[in-house]
Amino acid sequence: MMEMLQQLCREPFRGSRERAICHMLDANKVRSELQVEGDCEGGPRNIMVTFNDRPRHRWIFGANYDIHPVTIQGANDNSAAVIQLLQLAADLTAAGYAGELTICFWDLEEPSNGGVAQGSYSFARFLAESQQDDRCAEFVLVLDVCGVGDTIVISRSLFDADQAGRFEQVLRANNHPYQQFRTPPSDNVGLLRAGMSSVLASVLPEDEIDEGWPPQTWTRLHTPEDDIKHIWPQTMHMMRGYLRSWLRTLDRVEQ
Secondary structure, eight states, X not given: OHHHHHHHHTOOSHHHHHHHHHHHHHHTTOOOEEEEOTTOTTOOEEEEEESSSSOOOOEEEEEEOOOOTTOSSOIIIIIHHHHHHHHHHHHHHHTTOOSSEEEEEEOOOSOOGGGOOOHHHHHHHHHHHHOOOTTTTSEEEXXXXXXXXXXXXXXXXXXXXXXXXXXXXXXXXXXOOEEEEOOOOOHHHHHHHTTOOOEEEEEEOHHHHTSOSSOXXXXXXXXXXXXXXXXXXXXXXXXXXXXXXXXHHHHTSOO
């Protein structure tokens, strides 16, 4: 995973990051499709992965792949979460998974020129227009800043009690440590604008959660200090296992 993270961190631009993600998905035999917002020049270009021929998008895990223009690598914000989801897609493909998960790599979460809508907004609009199944988007997990720490943080920004409660049940079922915490908004803003509820999760060292605002880890975000040398390899490994455990728990839900 760290090798893939290094590859992505070498790509500072939206287009090159999109190509790098698609190349890594192809290399792991993961089928993906590009979801583009009409003919809007400069609009969001989302990468979407599903695992069967008739996806129901019941569970949605997503992360933005663009980075803040000031940072050079965007290692924690948000390359780490992107690679964690890419590894999940590779693991599931290798295992022959054909369940109801959709993995999204959303564009344009960070500040952009021209005020173009977030990729997560475009994605939610796309699902609203194309899906009839009332189980679509039953659980939507947004991952942002997940490369440093040992404790899952459930964001209290745009807090949705149903989604957060569902996530807490999943975390408790797997004995994964977590806390609720105030975080900046993320792709959950775009989703909510399009009528889709979600829960936003980050990762922090446990000892930073009660130390005041902002946590030390977050002071590097949106600066050139957000580089790969600060990423915890053990966190990347932890999230690989966590994501698979969360999906197994969701898949045990009665159909």
